[in-house]
Each structure stands twice: as C-alpha cells, then as structure tokens.
Amino acid sequence: xxxxxxxxxxxxxxxxxxxxxxxxxxxxxxxxxxxxxxxxxxxxxxxxxxxxxxxxxxxxxxxxxxxxxxxxxxxxxxxxxxxxxxxxxxxxxxxxxxxxxxxxxxxxxxxxxxxxxxxxxxxxxxxxxxxxxxxxxxxxxxxxxxxxxxxxxxxxxxxxxxxxxxxxxxxxxxxxxxxxxxxxxxxxxxxxxxxxxxxxxxxxxxxxxxxxxxxxxxxxxxxxxxxxxxxxxxxxxxxxxxxxxxxxxxxxxxxxxxxxxxxxxxxxxxxxxxxxxxxxxxxxxxxxxxxxxxxxxxxxxxxxx
Amino acid sequence: xxxxxxxxxxxxxxxxxxxxxxxxxxxxxxxxxxxxxxxxxxxxxxxxxxxxxxxxxxxxxxxxxxxxxxxxxxxxxxxxxxxxxxxxxxxxxxxxxxxxxxxxxxxxxxxxxxxxxxxxxxxxxxxxxxxxxxxxxxxxxxxxxxxxxxxxxxxxxxxxxxxxxxxxxxxxxxxxxxxxxxxxxxxxxxxxxxxxxxxxxxxxxxxxxxxxxxxxxxxxxxxxxxxxxxxxxxxxxxxxxxxxxxxxxxxxxxxxxxxxxxxxxxxxxxxxxxxxxxxxxxxxxxxxxxxxxxxxxxxxxxxxxxxxxxxxxxxxxxxxxxxxxxxxxxxxxxxxxxxxxxxxxxxxxxxxxxxxxxxxxxxxxxxxxxxxxxxxxxxxxxxxxxxxxxxxxxxxxxxxxxxxxxxxxxxxxxxxxxxxxxxxxxxxxxxxxxxxxxxxxxxxxxxxxxxxxxxxxxxxxxxxxxxxxxxxxxxxxxxxxxxxxxxxxxxxxxxxxxxxxxxxxxxxxxxxxxxxxxxxxxxxxxxxxxxxxxxxxxxxxxxxxx
Ligand SMILES: Cc1ncc(C[n+]2csc(CCOP(=O)(O)OP(=O)(O)O)c2C)c(N)n1
Numbered sequence: 001x002x003x004x005x006x007x008x009x010x011x012x013x014x015x016x017x018x019x020x021x022x023x024x025x026x027x028x029x030x031x032x033x034x035x036x037x038x039x040x041x042x043x044x045x046x047x048x049x050x051x052x053x054x055x056x057x058x059x060x061x062x063x064x065x066x067x068x069x070x071x072x073x074x075x076x077x078x079x080x081x082x083x084x085x086x087x088x089x090x091x092x093x094x095x096x097x098x099x100x101x102x103x104x105x106x107x108x109x110x111x112x113x114x115x116x117x118x119x120x121x122x123x124x125x126x127x128x129x130x131x132x133x134x135x136x137x138x139x140x141x142x143x144x145x146x147x148x149x150x151x152x153x154x155x156x157x158x159x160x161x162x163x164x165x166x167x168x169x170x171x172x173x174x175x176x177x178x179x180x181x182x183x184x185x186x187x188x189x190x191x192x193x194x195x196x197x198x199x200x201x202x203x204x205x206x207x208x209x210x211x212x213x214x215x216x217x218x219x220x221x222x223x224x225x226x227x228x229x230x231x232x233x234x235x236x237x238x239x240x241x242x243x244x245x246x247x248x249x250x251x252x253x254x255x256x257x258x259x260x261x262x263x264x265x266x267x268x269x270x271x272x273x274x275x276x277x278x279x280x281x282x283x284x285x286x287x288x289x290x291x292x293x294x295x296x297x298x299x300x301x302x303x304x305x
Numbered sequence: 306x307x308x309x310x311x312x313x314x315x316x317x318x319x320x321x322x323x324x325x326x327x328x329x330x331x332x333x334x335x336x337x338x339x340x341x342x343x344x345x346x347x348x349x350x351x352x353x354x355x356x357x358x359x360x361x362x363x364x365x366x367x368x369x370x371x372x373x374x375x376x377x378x379x380x381x382x383x384x385x386x387x388x389x390x391x392x393x394x395x396x397x398x399x400x401x402x403x404x405x406x407x408x409x410x411x412x413x414x415x416x417x418x419x420x421x422x423x424x425x426x427x428x429x430x431x432x433x434x435x436x437x438x439x440x441x442x443x444x445x446x447x448x449x450x451x452x453x454x455x456x457x458x459x460x461x462x463x464x465x466x467x468x469x470x471x472x473x474x475x476x477x478x479x480x481x482x483x484x485x486x487x488x489x490x491x492x493x494x495x496x497x498x499x500x501x502x503x504x505x506x507x508x509x510x511x512x513x514x515x516x517x518x519x520x521x522x523x524x525x526x527x528x529x530x531x532x533x534x535x536x537x538x539x540x541x542x543x544x545x546x547x548x549x550x551x552x553x554x555x556x557x558x559x560x561x562x563x564x565x566x567x568x569x570x571x572x573x574x575x576x577x578x579x580x581x582x583x584x585x586x587x588x589x590x591x592x593x594x595x596x597x598x599x600x601x602x603x604x605x606x607x608x609x610x611x612x613x614x615x616x617x618x619x620x621x622x623x624x625x626x627x628x629x630x631x632x633x634x635x636x637x638x639x640x641x642x643x644x645x646x647x648x649x650x651x652x653x654x655x656x657x658x659x660x661x662x663x664x665x666x667x668x669x670x671x672x673x674x675x676x677x678x679x680x681x682x683x684x685x686x687x688x689x690x691x692x693x694x695x696x697x698x699x700x701x702x703x704x705x706x707x708x709x710x711x712x713x714x715x716x717x718x719x720x721x722x723x724x725x726x727x728x729x730x731x732x733x734x735x736x737x738x739x740x741x742x743x744x745x746x747x748x749x750x751x752x753x754x755x756x757x758x759x760x761x762x763x764x765x766x767x768x769x770x771x772x773x774x775x776x777x778x779x780x781x782x783x784x785x786x787x788x789x790x791x792x793x794x795x796x797x798x799x800x801x802x803x804x805x806x807x808x809x810x811x812x813x814x815x816x817x818x819x820x821x822x823x824x825x826x827x828x829x830x831x832x833x834x835x836x837x838x839x840x841x842x843x844x845x846x847x848x849x850x851x
Contacts, residue, residue, distance in 0.1 A: 128647040146658060151651030166674070169657025171650040181646040 005287060021045060029286055031055055032062065040066035050302060051289050055282040057081055057269060059299050060191070071303030075285050078297040079136045080277040081269030085216050086140035088268035089186050092240035093129070093145070096184070096212045097122040099238075101262050125149035130182030132175065132198075133189030133217070134160060141186060142168050153178045156189075179207045184214065191218040201226035210237045216268040219245035228254035231261060242268040311439035311470035313340050318477035319446060321370050323731065325358040327351055329374030331401030331414060334466035336372070346731065346760065349752035351378045353724040355385035355456075357753055359394045360690065360725030363514075363712055365732035368395035368450050375401050376416035379458075384718045385750075386456050387425040391716035392539055393514065393602070395454035397445045398426070405462035418460045427455030435468025447480050452511075452601035452618065483601060485625040486615035494572070494597060494615060495629030501570035504528050507554065509535035509576020510715065511601055511619045513542040518708030520623040521574065525549045527627070529635030531568060535576035536561065539715035541705040542575065546645030553701065556580055559587030566591040573598045575619045578609040582717070583780070583850065599623075652703060660819050664843045665696045665769060669703035669741075671822050672767065675830060676704075676737070686710050687737040688729060692722025692746040695776035695847050696769050700741050720749025723766060727757045727835070730764050739830075744770040744797060744839075751805055757835040758810030765829035768802045768839045770815075775846055783850035806837040813837035 002011055012027070014020040017036065024030065024042060029051045032038055038052065043066040052062060054076040067074050095101060099120045106113040127150050131138045134156040142152050146169050153173045159165075165172065175198075179185060185207060189195050199213075199222040207213070213236060215222055224245060230236040238260035244253060247266055255261055270278075285295050292305065317340070325346045328336055339345060348354035351373055362369035373379050379400050389396050400422070402408070403415040419429040428448050432441035438461055445457040485491060498504050506528075508521050521543055525532045532543050534553035543550055554561050561579055565571050571594055573579075578598045579589055589610045590596045598611035599622050606614040615622060656670030676687045689704045691697055691713040705711035712729065714721040726740035747768050757764050774795045782789040803813035811834055816825045822840065829836035 126651070128650050146654055149655075149658070151647055151649075151654045153646065153650045162674075166653070166670070167657060167660075169654035171646070171653045173646055173650075177646050181650070 002283065005283065006290065009290065017042075024049070029053065029289060031282055031286065034058060034061045037061045037063075038067075039063055043067060043070060043072070046070065046072070050305070051075065051286070051295075053282050053285050053289070054299075055278050057278075064300055067300055067302075072300070073289075073295070073298065073302030074300035075295045075298045077278050077281040077285070080281050081274045082137045082140045084271040084274040085137050085188075085269045086144050087271075088216055088242065088264070089141045089214055090144050090148075092214045092216075092262060093124060093184055093186075093212070095262055096214070096238045096240055097124055097127070102259055127151070127183040128153060128181055130154070130173070130178040130185045131170075132156075132178065132185060132187050134158075134170070135188060135190075137216075138188040139168065141188060142170060153182055175203070176206050179203060182208060182211060184212045186214040187217040187221055189217060189221065191220050196220050197223060199223060199227070201229075204230050204236070207236060209235060212237055213239040214241075215239070216242040219243040219247070225254055228258065231255075231258050238262070240264075242266055306470045307466065308435040308438040308468050308470045309335065309338070309466045312442060312466075313338075315439045315442055315477070316340065316343055316370075319443075323361065324370050324372060325354050325361070325728070326372030326399075327354050327374060327378060328372065329378060329401060329414070331375050331403060331463040332372055332399070334463050335399060335401065335461065346756060348724070348756050350750055351381035352385045352720050353750040353753040353756065355382045355389060355396075355398070356721045356724030356750060357728035357731070357756060358396055359385065359389045359392060359721070360712065360728030360730075361732045362394045362396055362728075363392065363725070364688065364729035364736075364738075366516075368397055368446055368454075369728075371396060371398040371456075373398060373400045375403070375414040376418060376421065377414065379418055379421055383421070383425050385721060385724075386422065386458075388714045388716040388718045388721050390426055390455045392714065393452075393454045393510070394456065395449040396456040397442060397449050398456050398458045399442075400458055400460050402460050402462040404464045406464060408462065418458070422458045425456075426458050427453075428457045429460065430457060431460045432465065435465040436471045438465050438468075439470060443477065447478070451480050452482055453604070454514075482618045482621075483616070484618050484621040486599075486617040486622055488625075490613075490615050491622070491625045491629055494599075494613075495626055495631075497570055497595070497597070498528055498530075498572065498626075498630060501528075501568075503568050504530040505533065505565055505568035505571045506530045507533045507535055507565075507571060507573040507576060507578070508542040509574060510538055510540040510542060511575025512623075513540035513575075513708050515575070515601075515618070515620040516709070517575075517620045517623050518542050518544070520620065520627060522547060524623060524627055524630065527630055527632070527634055530572075533564060535573070536580050537582070537715070537717075538576065539713050541701070541708050541711035544708060545702075545706045546648070553698075554579070556582050557585040557587075558589045559585055562588050562591040565594060565596075569594050571596040573600075573609070573611065574623070575600060577602075577605050578611050580715075599626075659843070662843045662845075663817075663819055663822075663841060665693075665699050666703070667819065668767070668769065668822065668840055668842060669696075669699055672739075672741075672826055673703055675823065675826055676739075685736050687739065688712065688733070690722050690726035690729060690738065690740045692719065692740070692742040693769050694719070694743040694746055695771075695779060695849060696741075696743070696842075698849075704741070719746045722746060724750050724753035724756075726764055726766070727753045727760075727762050730757075730762045731760060734762075737830075739765045739767065741767045741769065743775070744768050744772065744800060744802060745774050747802055748800070748805075751809065754806055754809040754811045754835045754837070761834060763833055764835045765826065765832070766806075766811075766835060766837045767826070767829075768837055769842050770802065770839050771842050771844045773797050773844070775844075776849060778846045779849045782846060783848070789846075802837055802839040806835065809835075811835035811837060813839060815839040815841065817841045 024046045040063045052074045131154040134154045240262040242264045358369035358371045430441045430445045449457040536554045536556035598609045598614045655666040659667040691700045693700045730738040781792045806813035
C-alpha cells in the first residue's frame with residue numbers, strides 16, 4: 001500500500017542494523033524511528049541520502065552533526081503525540097492522587113487495602129498543577145486538566161499573550177515559585193543544554209513537600225538519584241515516570257521498586273492512535289519531498305534540492 | 306448670635322466640608338445661609354443619604370454630618386443608620402423636629418424621634434434650648450467618634466435655629482481615644498501567645514479602621530500564628546496573599562470551632578467574638594483551646610465568648626503587645642514563600658471555567674485584570690464596595706486583597722453598597738473606587754446614582770444580574786430541600802438597571818456575551834460619572850448554606 005503511494009520509487013524496509021547498513025547506500029529518503037540510532041558511521045555509508053524523515057517527535061537518535069556534514073535534511077513529526085501524552089498525564093495525576101498502583105498491587109497480593117485507600121486517596125479538584133514548558137503538549141495537558149477544578153501554574157521561557165493565558169486559565173510563574181506552590185508538577189520541555197538537569201537536587205528540594213512529579217519528557221531533565229532520594233524519604237509523595245536514563249533502565253535503577261512510583265516504558269506518546277498519526281504525518285512529509293513541496297517540521301535544513 | 310450662627314461656627318471649628326441630606330420644612334431654618342465651605346450633598350431618599358455619608362466617613366476616616374427630615378425622613382433612614390451603627394461609622398445626624406411651641410398638639414411630621422431612632426443608633430442628643438444647639442452637635446460628634454464609632458442623632462426643633470445662642474459653648478474639644486489595657490494584662494497575653502503551641506489570630510474590622518493591619522502582620526509573623534478573617538467581616542484587615550492567612554471564618558458556630566481546632570490559643574482582635582448567622586448549634590470555641598479578645602468596644606467585650614477581654618485602643622494595644630511579645634520570629638517558615646500564587650492560579654483557572662456561562666469568577670477575574678496595574682508613587686490601590694450578596698464570598702476572594710481596600714455592610718442590610726461607594730469616592734476622588742452589587746441590592750437605594758451624576762462622581766458600578774434573590778433561593782434550598790420553589794418573592798423579572806441608571810443621570814450598558822465584558826468594564830472605568838455595567842451572570846443557585 002505504501003509502495004503504491006511512492007510510485008516510481010523503491011520501498012525497502014530494514015528492521016535490523018545489518019539490513020540498514022546494507023540498504024542505506026542506495027537510499028535517497030530514510031524514514032527512521034528512535035529504536036534504531038542513526039549514528040555517524042551509519043550515515044557515512046549513505047552516499048545518496050537527502051532526507052531523514054523521523055517517524056516520531058524527537059530526533060535524539062539522529063547524529064545531527066553527521067547529517068549536517070552530508071547536507072541531509074532532517075524532519076520530524078511534531079504534535080502528533082501531544083494528545084496522547086496529555087491524556088497520559090491526566091491518568092498519571094489521578095492515579096498518583098488516589099494511590100492507585102499501591103492499592104492495585106495490594107489487592108492482587110490478596111489484601112483488602114480499603115483503610116490505606118481511605119487514608120490516602122485524594123481528589124484532583126482544588127489542587128494546583130504546575131506545568132513546566134507550555135508548548136504544544138503543555139497546552140494540551142492544561143486544557144485537559146482545567147475542567148478538573150484545578151489551579152494551573154506554568155513556567156516557560158516565553159510567556160503566552162495575556163488573552164491566551166486568560167482563556168486557558170493559566171498563571172505564569174518563575175520556576176521556583178511554581179515548584180513551591182504546586183501539588184503536582186509535570187514536565188513538558190525539550191532536552192537542551194539549558195534544560196539538562198533542570199530539576200537538580202537543589203530544585204527538587206524546593207518542590208512543595210508532599211507534592212507529586214510527572215515526567216513524560218526526558219529523564220535527563222531530572223537528577224534521578226536526587227529524585228529517588230526525595231521519593232524514598234517521603235519529601236515527595238510520589239512520581240509517575242515514563243522516561244529513564246538509560247532506557248531501558250537497568251534492574252537496579254534507583255527509581256525501580258519504589259512503592260510510590262508509577263512507571264511506564266516511554267510510551268506516553270505512542271498509543272496505537274498516536275502511532276497511526278505519526279506514521280501518516282511521516283508519509284505525508286515524504287510525499288511532499290518527492291513532489292518537491294516544502295516540508296513540515298524540519299529540524300535540520302539540508303543542501304538545496 | 307443665633308443658634309444657627311453658633312452652629313456655623315461649630316462647623317468651621319470641626320472643619321466640616323460636606324453635609325449629606327434631604328431637606329424638609331423643619332430643616333429649612335437649619336440650612337438657610339449654610340456657609341459655602343460646607344457643600345450640601347443632596348440625596349433623593351434618606352437611605353441613600355445615610356449610606357453615602359457612611360461610605361464618606363469610612364473612606365475619609367472622620368465623622369460625617371447628615372441632615373434628615375423629621376419622622377418620615379428618619380423612618381426612611383433607619384435601616385441605613387442601623388448599618389452605620391454596625392459598621393461603627395462615626396456620624397452626626399441632625400433630624401428636624403416640629404416647632405417646639407406647638408409640639409404638644411402633635412403637629413404634622415412630629416413624633417418621638419429619639420424613641421424611633423434609639424434601637425438603631427449609638428445615641429440621641431436632644432438640646433432642650435436654642436442655647437444648647439451647637440453644644441449638642443459637639444456632644445454628638447464626640448460621642449460618635451469615640452470608639453466604638455457610630456451614628457448619633459441630634460433632634461432639633463425648627464424654632465430653635467432662630468433662637469439665641471451663647472458663645473463658647475461648642476468648642477471643638479478633643480477626646481483622646483482609649484489607649485493600652487493594663488500592663489499586666491498585656492504582659493500576660495504576650496506570655497500566653499508565646500507559650501502557645503499553635504496560636505491563631507482572628508483579625509477584624511477595627512484593625513483596618515485603625516490602620517493597624519501592618520501591626521497585625523508583624524504580630525502574626527513573630528508568632529508564626531495562623532490568621533483568620535472574622536466571619537462576615539465588613540473590612541479587609543489582613544493581606545489576603547500573606548502565607549499565614551488562612552481565609553475568613555464561616556459565620557456558623559461549629560464551622561468556627563472547626564476552623565480553630567488545633568489552635569490552643571486564639572486571640573480575636575477588633576471583631577465581635579463572634580458574628581454568626583444563620584443559627585447552627587454547637588460551640589464557638591473548640592475544646593482545648595483558650596480564646597481572648599482585644600477590642601475597643603465595651604459591648605463587644607460584654608458578649609464575647611472569651612475567657613479574657615482586653616479593652617483598649619486597637620492600635621495602641623497591638624503596639625504594646627508587640628513590644629511584650631518581643632522580636633523573635635517564628636513564622637512564616639515552612640509555608641510556601643508565595644502563598645498567593647496557588648490561590649491566583651486557582652482563581653484564574655476558575656475564571657476560565659466560568660467564562661462560558663458568565664459565572665461570577667469570570668466577571669471578577671476580568672475586573673481584577675483591569676484593576677491590576679502598577680501604582681504610581683503614593684497611589685493607593687483600588688477600593689471595592691461590596692453588596693454582591695450571594696457573590697460576596699467571591700468578591701472578597703478576588704478583590705479584597707489588601708487592607709484598606711474593601712468595604713461591605715456589617716449589618717446584612719441591603720441598599721447600602723452603591724450609595725456608600727458614591728460617598729467613598731466623594732471623600733477620596735483620587736482613589737479608584739468601584740461598587741459590585743447584586744441586582745436585588747442595586748434597587749434598594751439607586752437614587753445615589755443621581756447624586757453621583759450631579760457631583761461628577763466617576764464610579765463604575767458592576768451589577769451581578771442573576772434575575773432574582775439568589776441567596777434566598779440558596780437558603781430555601783438548604784433549609785427546605787425540595788420546597789425551594791414553594792417560596793414566593795424570589796424572582797426579579799422586568800428590571801432594567803441600565804435604563805434606571807440613565808434616568809438618574811448616569812450611563813450604563815448591559816453585557817450578555819463574555820467577549821463584551823472586558824471592553825464594557827474598561828469603558829465604565831474611564832467614564833466621568835456613574836456607569837452601570839449590568840452583567841447577565843449565571844443564574845444557577847449557589848450552595849452557600851450546605
Ligand atoms: C433592606 C433589606 N431587605 C431585605 C433583605 C433580605 N435579603 C437578603 S439577601 C436578599 C437578596 C439579594 O439579592 P441580590 O442583591 O440580587 O443578590 P443575590 O442574592 O442574587 O446574589 C434579600 C432580599 C435585606 N437583607 N435587607
């Protein structure tokens with residue numbers, strides 16, 4: 001079916017590194033996912049390559065310097081997972097506040113944890129949620145949380161226009177103010193040199209005692225050891241983590257095995273529906289390329305065609 | 306010299322610059338030849354006259370002078386006088402009596418005005434002779450302005466004004482307000498506060514009236530005390546954004562006790578202990594905690610549920626207490642450094658949620674966004690006069706953020722807010738004053754709009770128009786579940802506040818679409834005279850008594 005879309009072009013699917021190494025030499029366009037890193041030595045062999053279309057939001061797995069050196073254009077798919085991540089955050093917020101995971105585990109283990117539940121299950125209504133990073137995903141998160149009766153703080157390097165803040169019910173705050181005033185902090189910002197380690201031990205110490213943290217963005221935004229310590233000591237009431245360093249996390253990763261932590265395998269943005277949206281958007285971009293039209297979501301502008 | 310001239314001299318000595326009134330034949334002898342330095346401010350109904358004077362006195366921080374016409378005028382004013390008394394507003398109220406030479410015949414307009422007034426005012430002074438008229442006003446002034454402040458009525462027969470006066474009778478003497486309570490009592494109080502595991506302060510209107518909110522903040526911070534606003538407090542006496550501020554107490558006995566549970570020592574400052582309504586059974590003070598009261602009001606002292614009362618000037622007493630409590634700070638560590646941030650986030654989110662149905666939070670947030678601007682040097686923040694009734698808790702939450710910035714009636718009587726806002730703006734023309742009133746409340750004394758337009762008073766008036774008496778619907782629903790609809794008299798169809806405003810010389814606009822609200826409010830704030838923004842708000846009945 002895809003082949004039909006790409007008339008006059010050959011479509012080759014490579015699922016292993018070996019296949020990739022074999023085929024990349026002929027490829028003009030490469031559709032890539034995060035499961036297979038596009039390293040410099042692999043790109044070395046891509047003599048005819050002009051476009052890397054990432055079927056995903058992040059391009060961390062692409063050696064952009066190598067791509068730049070070869071004049072290859074790199075494009076991604078922006079926003080296709082925003083709804084899925086936002087829903088994930090809502091799920092995580094409710095699950096954390098209810099102590100869902102703990103209770104589920106106890107019940108499976110043969111207990112009847114009603115007393116524990118009644119002592120620790122909370123409503124989301126009336127809480128303050130701090131959204132760090134108010135891009136596409138941050139906005140989707142805020143829009144979905146608003147009807148729950150929460151207050152919404154956000155922090156971003158760029159402030160939204162006042163009308164937009166008012167319509168979304170958002171209040172802008174500096175990071176420390178947000179951390180100190182939020183019952184639940186959720187991260188939605190890209191990993192950049194500036195944001196790496198944003199929540200270091202010191203900042204984690206400024207989070208309101210008893211608050212929750214949700215990270216569906218990048219593990220490197222947070223000092224994982226300090227986070228684990230804060231969760232172990234009860235300084236933070238709990239966390240929902242979708243991202244780890246490294247991925248997959250080793251068995252003895254400090255964030256594994258804590259009773260107040262809800263873990264998912266970097267899947268917040270890849271629901272079945274999101275995968276379909278991502279695939280469609282990636283294919284659309286490739287068709288644009290083949291038709292000589294401008295591309296959406298270009299990350300790296302290559303040599304002119 | 307005639308009594309009238311002696312009165313004029315007294316006006317000058319007391320530096321009276323405004324006389325609020327509505328005249329009749331019995332007062333013409335008082336008003337004829339009124340010195341130009343005293344501006345007569347005409348109100349078209351006596352409830353509006355007194356409420357304007359009340360707002361004026363509160364905003365100016367000094368007594369107001371009022372004139373009312375005989376028994377009917379006094380009668381119209383009684384509700385507003387009752388409110389002024391509950392507000393502790395100093396006010397001298399001249400009421401014309403019939404000519405003394407035929408009083409025995411009970412002529413037209415005559416009545417025992419002292420008796421009529423007594424239940425609603427602080428005091429009544431009745432000069433027995435023309436020679437005593439000016440002195441009677443001085444006496445009333447001193448009585449009105451000695452804590453607790455209140456309205457004092459002076460009943461003057463019309464013939465007295467042309468009678469003889471004795472000079473030297475009406476000096477503008479000074480009464481020094483009561484100072485600090487006995488040292489040992491203050492000492493003991495300081496010890497108790499320092500010794501308490503978790504002390505709480507309940508801060509009331511007398512603190513704001515005395516301009517002593519800063520002292521209350523200082524005290525709270527040194528003690529690390531939880532701070533509450535008094536139930537239904539008519540003023541803002543503590544900065545709402547302060548991390549130690551916990552909100553205002555609910556006016557029900559068990560609710561108060563519940564809020565104070567866990568505080569082993571409670572000090573109420575400048576408020577009744579406690580104002581309650583409606584009736585709920587139960588204790589006011591939680592078991593295991595001790596409550597003291599600091600007040601300038603002997604009647605408050607007498608009926609307080611306090612183990613000990615310190616009677617004294619609020620300001621002086623707080624100063625003395627701070628000295629005894631010492632410098633050491635116990636708060637507000639451990640609390641979020643910016644207590645207001647989460648609250649503001651909630652307010653703004655709530656406003657966004659309420660937008661579609663034109664809920665009150667959306668209206669108040671839109672107002673606040675317009676009011677919130679950097680102040681010029683020396684400029685004071687806005688003053689909101691609140692008679693929003695069912696929406697009052699929200700008005701306090703959104704707009705009563707700073708001490709000195711909020712007024713409402715302490716009595717529960719309606720027909721006060723709009724007129725009081727006009728009076729406040731007359732006293733403080735440079736300050737941004739606005740009124741937020743219910744559509745029901747708006748109609749008890751709307752004549753104040755005429756005075757405002759005549760006096761060029763720039764006043765935005767926001768009418769939260771829900772088409773009925775929402776708070777009474779709420780009450781009926783809570784007390785007689787399922788039978789709320791069986792209560793008559795709670796709907797207000799067929800009203801047009803905008804046309805009423807226009808008929809009284811003001812302007813106005815009705816707002817039905819959320820997008821039109823901000824421009825309408827901004828326009829009202831720019832207007833030269835009174836400007837009514839009649840906002841068609843959400844009509845669903847709030848749950849206020851459950
Ligand atoms: C002089 C006076 N009359 C009657 C009442 C009884 N009363 C209390 S609240 C209320 C209704 C107020 O309606 P509105 O101002 O429209 O505010 P809403 O309850 O709708 O918010 C009434 C009539 C009163 N408090 N004072």
